[in-house]
Amino acid sequence: MKDQYNIAWWNLENLFDTYDAPDRPEWLQNKLNRELEGWDHNVLGAKIGNLARIIMQMNSNAGPDILGVCEVENKRVLELLVDELRFAVGGRNYQVIHHDMSDQRGIDIAFIYDAAKFTFGEMFSRVVVQRNTTRDILQASFYTRRGNPLILIGNHWYSRMSGELETEPYRIIAGETLSYWMERIVEIRGKDVPIMAMGDFNDEPFNKSISDYALSTHSRMKVINARNPRLLNLMYPLMGRGFGTFFYNNFPYFFDQFMVAKSMLKSNALIRPVQIGSGVYHVNIVMPPEMMAGGDYPKPRCFGRPSSASSYDPGGYSDHFPISVMLEE
Numbered sequence: 001m002k003d004q005y006n007i008a009w010w011n012l013e014n015l016f017d018t019y020d021a022p023d024r025p026e027w028l029q030n031k032l033n034r035e036l037e038g039w040d041h042n043v044l045g046a047k048i049g050n051l052a053r054i055i056m057q058m059n060s061n062a063g064p065d066i067l068g069v070c071e072v073e074n075k076r077v078l079e080l081l082v083d084e085l086r087f088a089v090g091g092r093n094y095q096v097i098h099h100d101m102s103d104q105r106g107i108d109i110a111f112i113y114d115a116a117k118f119t120f121g122e123m124f125s126r127v128v129v130q131r132n133t134t135r136d137i138l139q140a141s142f143y144t145r146r147g148n149p150l151i152l153i154g155n156h157w158y159s160r161m162s163g164e165l166e167t168e169p170y171r172i173i174a175g176e177t178l179s180y181w182m183e184r185i186v187e188i189r190g191k192d193v194p195i196m197a198m199g200d201f202n203d204e205p206f207n208k209s210i211s212d213y214a215l216s217t218h219s220r221m222k223v224i225n226a227r228n229p230r231l232l233n234l235m236y237p238l239m240g241r242g243f244g245t246f247f248y249n250n251f252p253y254f255f256d257q258f259m260v261a262k263s264m265l266k267s268n269a270l271i272r273p274v275q276i277g278s279g280v281y282h283v284n285i286v287m288p289p290e291m292m293a294g295g296d297y298p299k300p301r302c303f304g305r306p307s308s309a310s311s312y313d314p315g316g317y318s319d320h321f322p323i324s325v326m327l328e329e
Helices: 026-033 041-055 077-089 165-188 208-213 220-225
Strands: 004-015 066-072 092-097 108-116 118-129 133-144 149-156 195-202 231-233 247-248 251-253 255-260 275-277 283-285 323-328
Touching: 004 041, 004 149, 004 195, 004 255, 041 077, 066 077, 066 092, 066 149, 066 195, 077 092, 077 108, 077 195, 092 118, 108 118, 108 133, 108 149, 133 165, 149 165, 165 195, 165 208, 220 231
Parallel strands: 004 066, 149 195
Antiparallel strands: 004 323, 066 108, 092 108, 118 133, 133 149, 195 255, 231 255, 247 251, 283 323
């Protein structure tokens, strides 16, 4: 009998702590203090409670088996979230994998996993170097109860805030770094180890940073037959339906994605994505009704922050929808 696992990803939208980071540059801390004015324990508690209500609804109200997240400041806020989840989702032994990254603003990538279903192996953080170091790529190795490995690679690529074309070279560097890292994993762990990249890439599946540099495609056979470590992007079947994981100017974007290596597509794969049709896999954008803003566009209901009164919504969640995929072994 096959075992199935629900793997999710979510950009939590600036999950900051209420304490100043000890090693942050003074100029940056002063800037953040202005941005986070009014961000106190009550606001943080409301944000965590709201996030937990969405997470507990994933996987048919059982919660995900592994959740990758980004835009978290430190391990403490993740542990607060896990404490809330343990209370909300019965029977889950959630644990935290976190690494303090190079991003000076202090927004990290991390994983929350159910220790009853997975054993954590090791963690590696790969720094993406642009003109200076920036957000890392985080690799976490897990083992199922059957002893099969599963390598997850969390990504949060450079923002488009300063313009899509102006910032594209930074995401191209991140894509090239991810592809190189994939190649190194195969060299060290072997060609059969299951590998899945996930994250908020701030580009869509068809953008060159992902298609030309991370070597991601919609063609399963191109991935299987390729000599280079190509990736199958599982999001393509969801595109073109008017939905997205992130909205800007009321246009939907598929910034949040799952991509799998050829090792997960072979007939004898140790772990594979659950297929529900020809070229279609069990992948979803998680959009509970309470998380959707009203109006003509089904965008996520953001939480924001008190210092920006026009965008602050204490009943909100995040500016990204979560995504989930079912795997089986």
